[in-house]
Amino acid sequence: NPQRQDARIIVGLFYETEARKVFCEVYKEKLYGKKYVWFLIGWYADNWFKIKDPSINCTVEQMTEAVEGHVTTEIVMLNPETVRGASNLTSQEFLNQLMSKLGGKNPEETGGFQEAPLAYDAVWALALALNKTVGPLKAKGRRLEDFNYNNRDITAEIYRALNTSSFEGVSGHVVFDAQGSRMAWTLIEQLQ
Incomplete structure (x- = not known):
C-alpha cells in the first residue's frame, strides 16, 4: 500500500531532452529514492540520461542516481x-x-x-x-x-x-x- 509507506508515484510524459532537465532538477530537489516511483511514458534511448546535454548542469553520476528505479512503458517498436x-x-x-x-x-x-x-x-x-x-x-x-x-x-x-x-x-x-x-x-x- 503506497499510502502506508508514504510513497509518491509521479507520472511523466515528455521527450528525452525534457526528461534530462526534469531529472537534473529531481536530483537537486532530492525527489528520488525508495519513496519516489517515477513512471515515464514515452520512448527513450537506453542511456538517455547519460547523453551529454549542455542545457543541464548535472553530472552523469548525479543523473544515474536520480533515475534509479524509474519505470518506462512503450510500444514494442x-x-x-x-x-x-x-x-x-x-x-x-x-x-x-x-x-x-x-x-x-x-x-x-x-x-x-x-x-x-x-x-x-x-x-x-x-x-x-x-x-x-x-x-x-x-x-x-x-x-x-x-x-x-x-x-x-x-x-x-x-x-x-x-x-x-x-x-x-x-x-x-x-x-x-x-x-x-x-x-x-x-x-x-x-x-x-
Missing part, C-alpha cells in the same frame, strides 16, 4: 521475430538499411530513430489501404484520384480499408482497433 513482412524486409534488415542511411551518426542522438519502424509501417499501412480501396471505389464509379476532403464516400472507403488492415511489419503485427488506434505489444521496464 521492432518486431522480435525474424519474419519478412509486407515490405519484404525483416526488422534487422530494416535497421541495417536505416543505419546505412544515417552514415555513421549515433542512433541514440538521432531524433526519431526509435520510432522509425512505426513510421515505416504506418506508410505501408496507408499504401496497402489505398491499394485496397481501388476495387470498391471502381465498383461505385469512383477513383482515388477523385479524393478531396469533402468527399465522405472516398474517405469512408479509405478508413474501412485501414481499419481492416492486418499485416506483418518491421514493428511487428500491424492491426488497428475500431477507433483506428494501432494495437501492439507494450514493454514495461524498470531501470536497476
Whole structure:
C-alpha cells in the first residue's frame, strides 16, 4: 500500500531532452529514492540520461542516481521475430538499411530513430489501404484520384480499408482497433 509507506508515484510524459532537465532538477530537489516511483511514458534511448546535454548542469553520476528505479512503458517498436513482412524486409534488415542511411551518426542522438519502424509501417499501412480501396471505389464509379476532403464516400472507403488492415511489419503485427488506434505489444521496464 503506497499510502502506508508514504510513497509518491509521479507520472511523466515528455521527450528525452525534457526528461534530462526534469531529472537534473529531481536530483537537486532530492525527489528520488525508495519513496519516489517515477513512471515515464514515452520512448527513450537506453542511456538517455547519460547523453551529454549542455542545457543541464548535472553530472552523469548525479543523473544515474536520480533515475534509479524509474519505470518506462512503450510500444514494442521492432518486431522480435525474424519474419519478412509486407515490405519484404525483416526488422534487422530494416535497421541495417536505416543505419546505412544515417552514415555513421549515433542512433541514440538521432531524433526519431526509435520510432522509425512505426513510421515505416504506418506508410505501408496507408499504401496497402489505398491499394485496397481501388476495387470498391471502381465498383461505385469512383477513383482515388477523385479524393478531396469533402468527399465522405472516398474517405469512408479509405478508413474501412485501414481499419481492416492486418499485416506483418518491421514493428511487428500491424492491426488497428475500431477507433483506428494501432494495437501492439507494450514493454514495461524498470531501470536497476
